[in-house]
Amino acid sequence: MADASTIPSRAIQRIRDAIERASETGRRNMNAMCLATVAPSGAPSVRHVLLRSIDEQGLRFFTDVRSEKARDLDRNPQASVCFYWEPIEEQARIDGAVARLSEAEVADDFATRPRAGQVMIHASPQSQPIESLDALRQAASRADATLPDPVPCPREWIGFRLEPRRIEHWQGSRDRVHTRRVCWRDGDGWHETLLAP
Numbered sequence: 226m227a228d229a230s231t232i233p234s235r236a237i238q239r240i241r242d243a244i245e246r247a248s249e250t251g252r253r254n255m256n257a258m259c260l261a262t263v264a265p266s267g268a269p270s271v272r273h274v275l276l277r278s279i280d281e282q283g284l285r286f287f288t289d290v291r292s293e294k295a296r297d298l299d300r301n302p303q304a305s306v307c308f309y310w311e312p313i314e315e316q317a318r319i320d321g322a323v324a325r326l327s328e329a330e331v332a333d334d335f336a337t338r339p340r341a342g343q344v345m346i347h348a349s350p351q352s353q354p355i356e357s358l359d360a361l362r363q364a365a366s367r368a369d370a371t372l373p374d375p376v377p378c379p380r381e382w383i384g385f386r387l388e389p390r391r392i393e394h395w396q397g398s399r400d401r402v403h404t405r406r407v408c409w410r411d412g413d414g415w416h417e418t419l420l421a422p
């Protein structure tokens with residue numbers, strides 16, 4: 226019997242390994258995950274975001290405070306994410322509570338981004354109506370001309386950490402006997418089982 230205390234670390238490692246193996250095939254954005262939040266109406270709301278780091282404390286992603294997801298998560302800090310790595314026929318689902326990252330953690334991640342991305346984050350009022358794409362391009366050029374180097378992290382840019390409560394890894398198989406390995410936290414302990422595909 227595997228040691229129950231290593232269940233979450235092994236589950237997190239499976240996600241890291243899958244991103245690495247899928248990326249090695251040459252496909253881009255294999256760290257993209259579909260993020261589901263709950264809107265104030267109670268309806269689900271999904272979109273992709275990039276996983277920027279993952280460890281036993283959770284999965285970290287970044288966004289604009291003006292976005293729908295940020296408003297959903299501040300009101301109801303529960304989320305579910307799903308990866309599908311088509312080149313290696315694997316999927317992972319992670320559910321849990323989310324917490325806002327500190328300003329320092331957000332700034333540290335922001336500092337690792339290319340300048341063009343940082344400039345666009347400054348220029349783009351995410352999820353707000355805009356006049357036209359040209360107007361956004363002009364706003365980005367103005368921001369590029371005025372922002373110093375290094376670009377400071379805008380106050381609107383925030384981050385979240387999803388702390389896993391349940392992690393499921395799905396591995397496709399030619400014979401349709403797909404492996405679904407699920408682990409979940411119950412109180413302080415972790416449990417693991419296989420589920421029928």
Ligand SMILES: Cc1cc2nc3c(=O)[nH]c(=O)nc-3n(C[C@H](O)[C@H](O)[C@H](O)COP(=O)(O)O)c2cc1C
Nearest residue numbers: 254257272273274275287288289292293294295352
């Ligand atoms: C592959 C991919 C990765 C994305 N990564 C992010 C991200 O890391 N952060 C982000 O705010 N938006 C990201 N987006 C854009 C979001 O999907 C979404 O359009 C935007 O965040 C606004 O969503 P909302 O208003 O529903 O919150 C990404 C889109 C794609 C297709």
